[in-house]
Amino acid sequence: MTKKITIATRESRLALWQAEHVRTLLQERGLTVELLGMTTRGDQILDRTLSKVGGKGLFVKELETALEEGRAQLAVHSLKDVPMELPEGFELAAILEREDPRDAFVSPRFASLAELPQGAVVGTSSLRRVVQLKAMRPDLRIEPVRGNLDTRLRKLDEGGYDAIVLAVAGLKRLGLAERIRACFTVEEMIPCAGQGALGIEIRSDDAALREALAPLIDRPTWLATQAERAVSRSLGGSCSMPLAAHAVWAGDELRIDVALGHPEETGRTLLKAQLGAFVRSDAEARELGERAAQALREQGAEAYLA
Numbered sequence: 001m002t003k004k005i006t007i008a009t010r011e012s013r014l015a016l017w018q019a020e021h022v023r024t025l026l027q028e029r030g031l032t033v034e035l036l037g038m039t040t041r042g043d044q045i046l047d048r049t050l051s052k053v054g055g056k057g058l059f060v061k062e063l064e065t066a067l068e069e070g071r072a073q074l075a076v077h078s079l080k081d082v083p084m085e086l087p088e089g090f091e092l093a094a095i096l097e098r099e100d101p102r103d104a105f106v107s108p109r110f111a112s113l114a115e116l117p118q119g120a121v122v123g124t125s126s127l128r129r130v131v132q133l134k135a136m137r138p139d140l141r142i143e144p145v146r147g148n149l150d151t152r153l154r155k156l157d158e159g160g161y162d163a164i165v166l167a168v169a170g171l172k173r174l175g176l177a178e179r180i181r182a183c184f185t186v187e188e189m190i191p192c193a194g195q196g197a198l199g200i201e202i203r204s205d206d207a208a209l210r211e212a213l214a215p216l217i218d219r220p221t222w223l224a225t226q227a228e229r230a231v232s233r234s235l236g237g238s239c240s241m242p243l244a245a246h247a248v249w250a251g252d253e254l255r256i257d258v259a260l261g262h263p264e265e266t267g268r269t270l271l272k273a274q275l276g277a278f279v280r281s282d283a284e285a286r287e288l289g290e291r292a293a294q295a296l297r298e299q300g301a302e303a304y305l306a
């Protein structure tokens with residue numbers, strides 16, 4: 001592959017960091033890479049709740065059109081924003097080594113969730129975070145906060161919230177780690193499927209590029225996120241549901257933690273399960289995820305799925 005490769009990317013600071021990161025990795029392998037910045041529908045309507053306007057797929061659609069039209073050859077995504085089923089003709093060619101998958105507690109005044117006074121206002125628009133926060137602290141008032149990372153931090157600093165919850169990985173990538181007051185453990189606040197990992201999407205017919213990207217695949221992350229995404233897919237696949245799924249390796253064993261809350265009655269009992277298996281293949285990883293989804297069903301998940 002001597003041809004130039006173009007990466008289609010959203011223009012948020014986080015998306016650009018991620019695209020630059022992949023550019024550097026490819027340049028280190030001797031490839032010539034440039035970026036094509038694009039504003040997606042998702043970026044244009046950041047003030048409305050995403051689940052109400054069509055979900056996270058809005059962020060990837062325009063990038064896929066650029067791949068389809070040959071204006072770019074690959075797109076870099078936060079894996080957690082990638083729908084469970086990609087459209088016909090596209091695939092994830094690589095998943096990179098996962099960064100810190102935890103969620104962060106960010107506050108100008110309080111050092112941790114435990115220090116928040118009764119009835120404090122916490123900002124998050126993620127239903128997954130809402131249901132887990134309510135399970136820990138039913139007294140909190142949880143308010144939506146939308147926008148990219150810089151916008152959300154600004155809204156916190158302007159005094160609209162006592163604290164907000166954000167992904168550690170995004171804050172670290174943007175050099176904002178000093179804003180983190182405390183990190184939730186992955187058992188306290190189970191991350192969503194794919195959190196902290198980057199996925200590289202290509203056209204399925206681009207075999208040469210698939211081969212060029214293969215060395216970037218981190219096999220442990222690949223298998224762990226296959227299991228996590230299988231949970232979501234098995235329960236109906238919407239990325240806006242209050243579902244958490246996070247898998248970690250303990251030697252050759254992959255252990256997965258899952259949690260499901262109710263999308264409207266967010267204070268309802270959180271369904272939780274923890275399973276493990278020795279996993280060597282994609283099929284075994286997906287089977288673990290499906291068993292975890294089944295464990296949630298046995299606890300009554302159907303009543304929680306709209």
Ligand SMILES: NCc1[nH]cc(CCC(=O)O)c1CC(=O)O
Nearest residue numbers: 078081166167169170195196197
């Ligand atoms: N939903 C937005 C989004 N997509 C990816 C990240 C951070 C990076 C990651 O988790 O991989 C964030 C910000 C956040 O959830 O706080």
